[in-house]
Amino acid sequence: MEKLLSGNEAVARGVYEHGGEFASAYPGTPSTEILETIGRYFKDDVYAEWSINEKVALEAAVGASWGGARSLAAMKHVGVNVAADPLMTLSYTGVGAGLILISADDPSLHSSQNEQDNRYYAKFAQIPMLEPADSQESLDMIKDAFEISEQFDTPVLFRMTTRISHSKGLVKIGERRTVEHKGFERNIPKYVMVPANAHVRHKIVIERLEKLRAYAETSPHNKIEWGDKKVGIISGSVAYQYAKEVMPHASHLKLGFSYPIPMNMIMDFARQVERLYVVEELEPFYEEQILAAGIPCEGKKWFSNYMELNVERIRDGFIEAGVLPKSAAIEKQAEESVLPRPPVLCPGCSHRGVMIALKKLGVFAMSDIGCYALAALPPLETLDTCHCMGASVSHAFGVEKAKKTKKKTVALLGDSTFLHSGITALANVVYNRGTQVTIIVDNRTTAMTGGQDHPGTSRTLMGEKTSAIDLVQLCKALGVEHVRTIDPYNLEETLSVLKEEIERDAPSVVITTRPCMLFPTKVKGKPLYVVLEKCTACGACFRIGCPAISFSPEKNEKGRPKSQIDVELCTGCTLCEQVCPEEAIEEIKKA
Amino acid sequence: MKNGTTNILIVGVGGQGVLLASEILCEVAKLLGLDAKKSEVHGMSQRGGVVTSHVRFGKKVYSPLIPLGEADVILAFEIAEALRWVHYLKPGGTLIASDQKVIPPITTTGKFSYPEDVEGKIRARAPKTKVIQAYDIAKKLGNARLVNTILVGVLSQEIDLEESKWLQVVERMAPKGTGEINKKAFLEGRAIK
Numbered sequence: 004m005e006k007l008l009s010g011n012e013a014v015a016r017g018v019y020e021h022g023g024e025f026a027s028a029y030p031g032t033p034s035t036e037i038l039e040t041i042g043r044y045f046k047d048d049v050y051a052e053w054s055i056n057e058k059v060a061l062e063a064a065v066g067a068s069w070g071g072a073r074s075l076a077a078m079k080h081v082g083v084n085v086a087a088d089p090l091m092t093l094s095y096t097g098v099g100a101g102l103i104l105i106s107a108d109d110p111s112l113h114s115s116q117n118e119q120d121n122r123y124y125a126k127f128a129q130i131p132m133l134e135p136a137d138s139q140e141s142l143d144m145i146k147d148a149f150e151i152s153e154q155f156d157t158p159v160l161f162r163m164t165t166r167i168s169h170s171k172g173l174v175k176i177g178e179r180r181t182v183e184h185k186g187f188e189r190n191i192p193k194y195v196m197v198p199a200n201a202h203v204r205h206k207i208v209i210e211r212l213e214k215l216r217a218y219a220e221t222s223p224h225n226k227i228e229w230g231d232k233k234v235g236i237i238s239g240s241v242a243y244q245y246a247k248e249v250m251p252h253a254s255h256l257k258l259g260f261s262y263p264i265p266m267n268m269i270m271d272f273a274r275q276v277e278r279l280y281v282v283e284e285l286e287p288f289y290e291e292q293i294l295a296a297g298i299p300c301e302g303k304k305w306f307s308n309y310m311e312l313n314v315e316r317i318r319d320g321f322i323e324a325g326v327l328p329k330s331a332a333i334e335k336q337a338e339e340s341v342l343p344r345p346p347v348l349c350p351g352c353s354h355r356g357v358m359i360a361l362k363k364l365g366v367f368a369m370s371d372i373g374c375y376a377l378a379a380l381p382p383l384e385t386l387d388t389c390h391c392m393g394a395s396v397s398h399a400f401g402v403e404k405a406k407k408t409k410k411k412t413v414a415l416l417g418d419s420t421f422l423h424s425g426i427t428a429l430a431n432v433v434y435n436r437g438t439q440v441t442i443i444v445d446n447r448t449t450a451m452t453g454g455q456d457h458p459g460t461s462r463t464l465m466g467e468k469t470s471a472i473d474l475v476q477l478c479k480a481l482g483v484e485h486v487r488t489i490d491p492y493n494l495e496e497t498l499s500v501l502k503e504e505i506e507r508d509a510p511s512v513v514i515t516t517r518p519c520m521l522f523p524t525k526v527k528g529k530p531l532y533v534v535l536e537k538c539t540a541c542g543a544c545f546r547i548g549c550p551a552i553s554f555s556p557e558k559n560e561k562g563r564p565k566s567q568i569d570v571e572l573c574t575g576c577t578l579c580e581q582v583c584p585e586e587a588i589e590e591i592k593k594a
Numbered sequence: 595m596k597n598g599t600t601n602i603l604i605v606g607v608g609g610q611g612v613l614l615a616s617e618i619l620c621e622v623a624k625l626l627g628l629d630a631k632k633s634e635v636h637g638m639s640q641r642g643g644v645v646t647s648h649v650r651f652g653k654k655v656y657s658p659l660i661p662l663g664e665a666d667v668i669l670a671f672e673i674a675e676a677l678r679w680v681h682y683l684k685p686g687g688t689l690i691a692s693d694q695k696v697i698p699p700i701t702t703t704g705k706f707s708y709p710e711d712v713e714g715k716i717r718a719r720a721p722k723t724k725v726i727q728a729y730d731i732a733k734k735l736g737n738a739r740l741v742n743t744i745l746v747g748v749l750s751q752e753i754d755l756e757e758s759k760w761l762q763v764v765e766r767m768a769p770k771g772t773g774e775i776n777k778k779a780f781l782e783g784r785a786i787k
């Protein structure tokens with residue numbers, strides 16, 4: 004049977020079909036749907052969880068693997084940085100049952116803070132890597148990844164990209180098959196990485212890599228499609244699809260098992276073609292290795308490492324390289340200039356009140372990864388940083404300790420981000436006598452990635468009830484004496500509490516108490532409207548950046564447009580009513 | 595449509611049902627016994643941003659993205675979005691757009707304004723343009739969210755597949771409890787000359 008599946012759905016299906024029994028992840032675009040799919044469709048056979056962060060997700064999967072379950076940990080590229088500590092030593096200890104680490108990279112940073120190329124982690128950790136090029140391979144390669152992991156006693160890096168994760172294609176699906184494994188067994192030389200054991204394991208890693216090098220030459224996922232031998236192209240992942248479309252008649256070497264790279268196969272291919280090109284997205288990962296082996300090839304010279312590739316860029320590269328004639332270029336039509344539509348905080352978003360208050364208070368706000376980062380864009384422009392998970396707390400702390408900045412600095416992050424990486428940072432603030440305010444905009448969900456549960460929501464990924472972390476008690480237990488909650492829809496209260504805490508010469512935490520507008524259920528209150536006779540077109544309501552507020556066709560005496568509110572979009576949060584100096588915004592009353 | 599790969603670019607803004615429309619088209623391709631791929635980006639784009647879905651079907655599809663200037667059809671749920679993406683249309687391609695305007699909040703900063711005479715600008719570049727009063731039709735049917743299915747109905751005139759098969763797919767893919775009204779919306783679109 005064939006089904007239309009995204010790469011992420013195909014991976015989930017692959018884990019189910021090939022006997023996976025444990026899967027963990029922290030949500031992150033473009034990887035999120037892997038665990039969502041397992042949790043929704045396969046939870047009777049595959050245990051699935053949202054872990055508190057990627058390090059914990061990988062460590063839990065390692066335990067499950069040692070405990071005898073075929074396991075998977077999935078994360079976005081920057082998540083692997085968080086999990087890098089267990090990963091590097093996992094290479095030494097190896098696995099029990101098969102263990103796969105999914106890294107979903109984001110070339111063109113559609114939803115990320117950088118476009119790092121995680122293929123280097125395979126080389127860094129000296130572990131094998133598979134790179135699917137479409138949804139079918141995303142399913143099929145899971146089988147091989149489990150088998151390679153067990154055969155060579157190694158974790159396998161399974162590297163996807165946004166276009167593999169989020170493109171859909173037809174996939175042949177099959178039945179579930181399980182594999183028997185024993186539970187955890189004591190094996191001190193393998194699992195206890197004190198120096199005396201670890202140096203022995205390092206030797207094993209080096210030997211394993213040589214065995215994997217030989218295996219790479221035989222992997223069915225590395226294949227040559229012979230065509231015209233004037234031009235040979237080495238590619239992998241989605242770049243293969245683009246290269247094949249642009250150069251259908253050339254010879255192609257497609258890498259699927261791409262670390263260790265099958266150098267003999269490449270050498271043989273190189274010998275038989277006149278000119279050799281490497282087409283890969285982001286960094287010259289294959290190219291560097293091929294050049295280091297003394298094989299002449301060209302890659303990044305024509306196909307930049309900046310942003311994702313596509314058919315046009317590869318066609319242009321081959322034209323510039325003189326492989327395709329100038330006439331192959333498609334006449335590019337000029338783009339029309341159309342106004343931008345930057346993503347914005349939703350109507351009624353529970354973060355907006357805090358942003359309005361911070362703007363009024365004129366402080367620096369070190370911020371974090373989440374929807375609230377959108378408040379750094381116009382018209383709110385009220386946040387000063389967005390860097391990596393949980394960093395806001397330590398960034399604010401460091402600015403204070405540097406003692407050069409006169410303006411007060413606060414930290415602002417969400418509930419899921421705080422649980423992920425903010426707790427230790429806050430403990431550090433208290434321990435080292437920082438005095439900042441840390442604002443936790445607690446909307447009880449992981450909103451930006453589509454509303455996933457976390458340890459503060461009292462529900463697991465598989466839909467079970469569980470205990471919820473009480474953020475107030477947690478912060479107090481860390482040693483913060485002044486922990487206060489505020490209603491972010493009450494602007495006066497929000498302003499006065501923040502003002503008091505900013506002036507306080509001791510660390511404090513302010514926590515908001517309103518849920519996300521979208522997740523887990525859409526919130527819709529009584530909509531407001533603008534009394535046009537009272538509206539003076541001062542623009543105060545426009546400056547809160549609410550998508551429900553727009554220009555009215557009616558103008559004031561100077562020709563400036565008054566405002567109007569879309570009843571469908573308005574959730575009745577009343578923030579616009581509170582900032583309106585003319586009292587021109589009211590609740591719609593039924594006639 | 596011509597042999598080879600058929601490329602349909604669906605564009606709109608968050609919440610307009612771009613993804614459902616592209617799912618329907620892929621299922622139709624499957625019924626036609628063709629290979630199909632589609633690609634879109636999730637995440638930030640859901641917060642009121644621009645949404646696109648690339649749908650491709652044919653004997654064998656490689657790239658999941660439609661190359662620039664190779665879209666056979668652009669299906670736009672918002673008229674300025676049709677203008678934004680019109681350069682993806684191949685020469686002589688068809689553009690089907692809802693006349694609906696979604697004005698983004700950034701206009702209230704006074705730094706950007708919604709473009710004027712959008713339809714005229716589109717027609718100057720894409721002579722085969724159909725502008726559909728899809729929002730009005732959807733509201734008459736009682737649900738503004740039917741714009742996507744109405745436009746898929748208009749598009750269906752260009753693809754060689756029996757009406758009954760289209761209706762099967764629309765019914766199966768529509769959100770729970772909306773099968774009948776979506777079929778009605780599809781037929782309204784299919785009847786527009």
